[in-house]
Structures are given as structure tokens and as C-alpha cells.
Amino acid sequence: MGAAKKIGRQTIAFANPPVILSAASIVGPKEGEGPLKDYFDRIAGDMYYGEKTWEKAEQKILQETMELALSKAGLKPADMDFLLAGDLSNQIIAANFTARSLGIPFMGLYGACSTMYEGLALGSMLIDGGFARYVLLGACSHYATAERQYRFPTEQGVQRPMSAQWTVTGSGAVVLGKTGQGPRVTHAIIGRVVDYGEGDPNNMGAAMAPAAADTIVRHLKDIDQPPETYELIITGDLGKYGRELVIRLAEQQGIVLGTNYQDCGVLIFDESQDTHAGGSGCACSATVTCGYLLKEMKAGRLKNFFGLGTGALLSPCSCQQGESIPGIGHGVVVQAN
Amino acid sequence: MGAAKKIGRQTIAFANPPVILSAASIVGPKEGEGPLKDYFDRIAGDMYYGEKTWEKAEQKILQETMELALSKAGLKPADMDFLLAGDLSNQIIAANFTARSLGIPFMGLYGACSTMYEGLALGSMLIDGGFARYVLLGACSHYATAERQYRFPTEQGVQRPMSAQWTVTGSGAVVLGKTGQGPRVTHAIIGRVVDYGEGDPNNMGAAMAPAAADTIVRHLKDIDQPPETYELIITGDLGKYGRELVIRLAEQQGIVLGTNYQDCGVLIFDESQDTHAGGSGCACSATVTCGYLLKEMKAGRLKNFFGLGTGALLSPCSCQQGESIPGIGHGVVVQAN
Structure with missing residues (x-):
């Protein structure tokens, strides 16, 4: 061992x-x-x-x-x-x-x-x-x-x-x-708290995007591989606008995220459901990962993914006291068996 | 290794x-x-x-x-x-x-x-x-x-x-x-959530005592040693009444805690300070451990202790909705170098 x-x-x-x-x-x-x-x-x-x-x-x-x-x-x-x-x-x-x-x-x-x-x-x-x-x-x-x-x-x-x-x-x-049958968690990365000064609790995708981009870029540089090394890179709940922001922020740091980059918050609802920028909350990445991603993997349609839980460290109290909303992103790499 | x-x-x-x-x-x-x-x-x-x-x-x-x-x-x-x-x-x-x-x-x-x-x-x-x-x-x-x-x-x-x-x-x-000079953390024990039905947010010592007793008893049984194996067993913030309750609950499970059992919440204030049952809060065990215990250890006056952080998993919302207050206790053993 x-x-x-x-x-x-x-x-x-x-x-x-x-x-x-x-x-x-x-x-x-x-x-x-x-x-x-x-x-x-x-x-x-x-x-x-x-x-x-x-x-x-x-x-x-x-x-x-x-x-x-x-x-x-x-x-x-x-x-x-x-x-x-x-x-x-x-x-x-x-x-x-x-x-x-x-x-x-x-x-x-x-x-x-x-x-x-x-x-x-x-x-x-x-x-x-x-x-x-x-x-x-x-x-x-x-x-x-x-x-x-x-x-x-x-x-x-x-x-x-x-x-x-x-x-x-x-x-x-x-x-x-420790042992058994199933997909394996091969890598993990704990995120840093990143804050670009976003202060609107109704725009949390923007608050979380810098932290998500930080973790994605850091991980790809750590392993020295392009984004295509994963079949899917997926963030937790940035929604439509947050996802676009991650693409821009990653590009500024030399990482071009392609169509293999998705967001759980974008996938879980469709336009007709009137959820605006998409899903959020702990359950967004949790249900999409445990439902969609791991079942796709079980069905043999997904070989691996780099999933990233994204959090807006929002507090009503801190917002009322004039603070901005910092974000964080933690990731794991899951490989099919 | x-x-x-x-x-x-x-x-x-x-x-x-x-x-x-x-x-x-x-x-x-x-x-x-x-x-x-x-x-x-x-x-x-x-x-x-x-x-x-x-x-x-x-x-x-x-x-x-x-x-x-x-x-x-x-x-x-x-x-x-x-x-x-x-x-x-x-x-x-x-x-x-x-x-x-x-x-x-x-x-x-x-x-x-x-x-x-x-x-x-x-x-x-x-x-x-x-x-x-x-x-x-x-x-x-x-x-x-x-x-x-x-x-x-x-x-x-x-x-x-x-x-x-x-x-x-x-x-x-x-x-x-990982290496260096100083006291060492030799053991750790993660607590279970225990709830005896205490519902008064003004009596948190009673809410936390069952979980504290659970962890103390479990640990001593795990290592198959009497309480005297440690120079000091110290809980985080049970206060005067919670500490007494732990002694009773441990006794019911066959563990007789002696004078080497103390509580940070009892030590941090004295009677004249009008704090009633004693100190509480995250900082109670944190400051007593980082201030008092580790400095006593550095001075050579304390060889080891089993410290136990105690938490009342209290929420104003859950109390308003009729829930009781469950408690938890996590412990570590610290040995002087």
C-alpha cells in the first residue's frame, strides 16, 4: 500500500x-x-x-x-x-x-x-x-x-x-x-476562498465563479493536463451566467474550457421551468452527481469526470454589514471502474 | 511508517x-x-x-x-x-x-x-x-x-x-x-450525536452532557483503561451542572470519574464573575486548550490530557419547531513531548 x-x-x-x-x-x-x-x-x-x-x-x-x-x-x-x-x-x-x-x-x-x-x-x-x-x-x-x-x-x-x-x-x-465494486475517487482538491467583491445575494453564480475557476485552473496545472483529459468537467451550481464567467476567467489564466465543461445548475432545470439562471443549493451538485452522473457512469456512458462543488459563503448578517460574498470550490475526480 | x-x-x-x-x-x-x-x-x-x-x-x-x-x-x-x-x-x-x-x-x-x-x-x-x-x-x-x-x-x-x-x-x-517539537496528538475520537430530550437553550450543559459521557465512556472502553490513565480529562463547555451530569452518566456506565475530570467552562470564570453555570461557546474549549492546557504542558506541569470539545447542536429554528437539543463530543489525547 x-x-x-x-x-x-x-x-x-x-x-x-x-x-x-x-x-x-x-x-x-x-x-x-x-x-x-x-x-x-x-x-x-x-x-x-x-x-x-x-x-x-x-x-x-x-x-x-x-x-x-x-x-x-x-x-x-x-x-x-x-x-x-x-x-x-x-x-x-x-x-x-x-x-x-x-x-x-x-x-x-x-x-x-x-x-x-x-x-x-x-x-x-x-x-x-x-x-x-x-x-x-x-x-x-x-x-x-x-x-x-x-x-x-x-x-x-x-x-x-x-x-x-x-x-x-x-x-x-x-x-x-475502502474496497468493493464501483467508480473510484482518484483525486481530490480542496478549494481556497476567493472573493472578487460580488455583493448581490441574487447573483451567486458570479460570486462563486472566481473560486470555481481558481480550483479548476489550479487542478489542471497541478496535473499538467488540458481540460480534455476529462470527459466532463462539471461545477456545482453556478448557473448560466456563472458558468460563462468561469469560462472567461479560466481563459484569462490560459485554460480553454470546451464543450466538456458543464454546470449542474444548468442541467437540472430547463428554460420552461422559470428558474432564471438555473439551480443552486447543496442539493444541486448532490442530486445531479448522485442521480445523473453516477447513473450515467453505471450505464457505461461516462468514463470519468472532474466534479466541483461550488459554494457561496453568503450570510444574511454579513451582507447586511456590507460584506461581499466570497466563494469556494472543492473538487474530486471520479473514474468508472 | x-x-x-x-x-x-x-x-x-x-x-x-x-x-x-x-x-x-x-x-x-x-x-x-x-x-x-x-x-x-x-x-x-x-x-x-x-x-x-x-x-x-x-x-x-x-x-x-x-x-x-x-x-x-x-x-x-x-x-x-x-x-x-x-x-x-x-x-x-x-x-x-x-x-x-x-x-x-x-x-x-x-x-x-x-x-x-x-x-x-x-x-x-x-x-x-x-x-x-x-x-x-x-x-x-x-x-x-x-x-x-x-x-x-x-x-x-x-x-x-x-x-x-x-x-x-x-x-x-x-x-x-507532521514533524517538529511539541506535544503530540496520539488519539482521536469522533463523537456521535446523542439526545436525551433537553429542550432549554438556557441549559445547554444538560443537553451536551449525554454526548460527552458517551464519548468519554466509549474512549475509555476502547482503550480498556481507567480514567486515571490520563492526568486530566477535560470537557469543553458543560459548565457546573453539565459536568456533574457527566459524572453521574459515566458512573451509570461503570466509569467513575475522579478529581482528574474537569470542564473548561468551569475553569474560565470564577463565581464572582456572575456567569452562572460557567463558560460556553467554541472559544471556551479553544482558549482554555490553547491558553491554559498547552501552556501548562509547555511548563512541564501537565504530562497528558484527554480533551473533549462538546457541542449543543442548537438552532433557534429547530427549537421554535419543538425539537430538543442534541449534543456531540469529539476528543483528542495530547501527550507532552
Whole structure:
């Protein structure tokens, strides 16, 4: 067994790439009408999912997704060494209460919408480092809980500018294992916080794009390969405008991203759904990765991808106190078995 | 180089125990009048610390503490492989903005008041696992930002029950290294979320005690040693009543904790300071560990300790929706060089 290798400044190449033993996704009704609807394991009939509040619905969705991932892998909570999870709600309550139900040693993460990929990167390190045989990880978000927490009371019906994105309701979860059958996480890269001064909570794609470009460029320079080395490079939730900005920012640093560069937020909704710039939220990259990407890989239609969770480190309090919105992007490389 | 070993269900024994190369602490004015005042590196003259808001003061305190830890270790941000940090503010803004300033690849953590120890445990795994040579980690809290976020507007002057604790203003930070001189982190244990149904945000010691007892008992059973194996077992911020509850809960599970069991929240203030049950907040365990414990160790007066960060996974939103307050406890064992 060799040791993990650091390539360049930030990229980690795993000595024994951890295996994605299973993945699960549950989405809300709107996502269940979108172009990726056939890829999700369950589609909620409404935003309450049988609960009395949106927050409880969000928690239930995360917990069910994790239970589904465990059951697909044929494993139980007691088999897991660690649970890594987070969400957008203050004090990551969906993750905390899910951890309470599952009883697995738990590390709470907060990477805003990048949390799924923070978990994938970290979980892979914990396995490759010899600290775990199995790690359960996931992230969730809910349109209505996020909207009223970050922006306006949902009932107020404020008009949304065209740069706004739509927080995805749903959750994705993965069981990572030291050995077994499935795609492997070969590389991970932890992002830096980057801030170009964007201050509009209705234009988060622009706030996150510089951090996403920083991580993509850094990773490609670390491995000294062109973007075409991956069949797909995909960011988490930059939306239409954020994606265009990443292309421009990467180009300024000598990296020309081609048609193999996509964004989960662009894919999850179509124009007719009136979501403006696209999807966002922890569940955007989580459900597209656990639903679409990993199922395409299972079907043999995708050989590898470099996925990047992108987070806007937005806080209503910091915005009110005049701060801009910094972003972050964490990435992992997944290779089909 | 051997591989890390899992002992029992949850305890990890590091193959090459990471070194605490430096530690720094800054506290607020009240903590600077308490019994541990001579151990802290800096004491803020007032709660604003030269900033316009309490939130900005909190962020500045965290950043200065991290810069101080780096400078004590003779290292720069660019030398660090990872930054691990979190705090109590919604969206961990103090940590995010500190990460923006330092430019180090950043993983945001949320473990409520256990965050310092979540970082110590995780940072040690990242180093022992071969993913990092240096990790900078820390946590902070601020009485006034926490009070107005979690309980009542600070200006309202609500009377506090005797079970209430006082959120510590301050920050602790540590530079962990793969090699070098200093105390070593020999073991880590990641806690499970435990909930006995306590629902009063003014009695967080009771909410956290079951999780703390769970981790302490589990660890001692994992290593199959009595509590006296450590010179000191210390919890993060249970306060007077929470500490007593841990002693009772451990006893029910066959572990008799003696006078070598203490709590950071009990030590940081004295009776005359009118803090009721004691200190709490991320900074409670962070400043007592980085100030008092590691300085006592440096002076040769403390050979080892099992420290446990304790977190109440409290959310104003979940409390309003009728939920109880689950707790968590993460621990590390530190041995003098």
C-alpha cells in the first residue's frame, strides 16, 4: 500500500482510490419535472414531504436519502465509521438531526453549496488515510427553507431578477468504501476562498465563479493536463451566467474550457421551468452527481469526470454589514471502474 | 511508517502522532479578568476590538489568533496545506472571512462548541494520513454575536437563569505539523450525536452532557483503561451542572470519574464573575486548550490530557419547531513531548 501523493500545490492523488459503493438521490416536485427527472431515486410529491414544516421535510429527505444509499450498498449505519454531512440551514440542522437518527460518529461540515464535494474529498481522505472502511456522506437543501433564511419570507412573493437561481430541493448521499465494486475517487482538491467583491445575494453564480475557476485552473496545472483529459468537467451550481464567467476567467489564466465543461445548475432545470439562471443549493451538485452522473457512469456512458462543488459563503448578517460574498470550490475526480 | 489503528469502535490511534507546533489564544475583556487571564496571549480591551460590529470583531479575533499561531511556529499561510475552522455564527462567517484573508485551502466545519476539537481530530487524521505536512485550525465565539443570534437581542437585557452559561469571547488556534517539537496528538475520537430530550437553550450543559459521557465512556472502553490513565480529562463547555451530569452518566456506565475530570467552562470564570453555570461557546474549549492546557504542558506541569470539545447542536429554528437539543463530543489525547 503506497502513500497518497500531493501533486502540485493542492491536488491529492489517492494511493488506493476509495470506491463509491452506492449513491442515492431524492428531489422535490419541481426537480422531478426537470430534464433529469428519470435519474432520481425518489421524487417528493410536495414540499412538505409528509412533515409539518419545510425544515423537517428537508431533514427527512436527507435521512431517507442516506438510508437509501446504505440499503443500496447492503450496509447498515453501524457499519459506517464516519458520517459527513451538512446543509444550508443555520446550524446545519438537517444534518445534525439526521446524525442523531443514524447514530454514526459524525463530523458536521459547512461549505455552503459545496458541502457534497467537501464531503466526497474529505471522506476519500479518511478512507485512503486508513481511518475508515466505510464513510456515509451527503448534503441537502430545500427551496423554501433556503429562500426564507437567506433572502425574503417565502410568502412575500418577491420578484426575482434574471440572475437569480433556484435552490434545489433534494438530497444526495454516497457510501464510500475502502474496497468493493464501483467508480473510484482518484483525486481530490480542496478549494481556497476567493472573493472578487460580488455583493448581490441574487447573483451567486458570479460570486462563486472566481473560486470555481481558481480550483479548476489550479487542478489542471497541478496535473499538467488540458481540460480534455476529462470527459466532463462539471461545477456545482453556478448557473448560466456563472458558468460563462468561469469560462472567461479560466481563459484569462490560459485554460480553454470546451464543450466538456458543464454546470449542474444548468442541467437540472430547463428554460420552461422559470428558474432564471438555473439551480443552486447543496442539493444541486448532490442530486445531479448522485442521480445523473453516477447513473450515467453505471450505464457505461461516462468514463470519468472532474466534479466541483461550488459554494457561496453568503450570510444574511454579513451582507447586511456590507460584506461581499466570497466563494469556494472543492473538487474530486471520479473514474468508472 | 505504520498505519493508523482503530481501537475498539471509535478511537483512532495515530501511527505517527501529529505535533502541536504552536498554539495561540485571544480572549475578550471578561475572560481577561478570569482565573486563567495570565495564560492568554492577548486580551481584547472591549467587545468591538476596533471594529464596527461584534461580528467583525469576532472575525478579527479569529484571524489574529491564527496569524499569531503561524508566527509562533515560524510559518506562513502558504506553508499550510489546509485550514480547518468554524464558529457559532450562521454560515460560520468568522471562519469564512478568515479563510478569505489567509488564502489557505479551507474546509469549513460546524460542530457548534465542539468545533476546535473536531478540527484537532480531523487535522490530525489529515496529517497522519499523509495528506498534509501542516494544518492550521481554530475556532472562535463572541458573547454578543452568539447571544443575539441564539437567544435574545443583547440590548433587551433578559434575565438569565442559573443554568445559563456565558458564551466565551475569544479564539484559539493551533498549527499541527507532521514533524517538529511539541506535544503530540496520539488519539482521536469522533463523537456521535446523542439526545436525551433537553429542550432549554438556557441549559445547554444538560443537553451536551449525554454526548460527552458517551464519548468519554466509549474512549475509555476502547482503550480498556481507567480514567486515571490520563492526568486530566477535560470537557469543553458543560459548565457546573453539565459536568456533574457527566459524572453521574459515566458512573451509570461503570466509569467513575475522579478529581482528574474537569470542564473548561468551569475553569474560565470564577463565581464572582456572575456567569452562572460557567463558560460556553467554541472559544471556551479553544482558549482554555490553547491558553491554559498547552501552556501548562509547555511548563512541564501537565504530562497528558484527554480533551473533549462538546457541542449543543442548537438552532433557534429547530427549537421554535419543538425539537430538543442534541449534543456531540469529539476528543483528542495530547501527550507532552
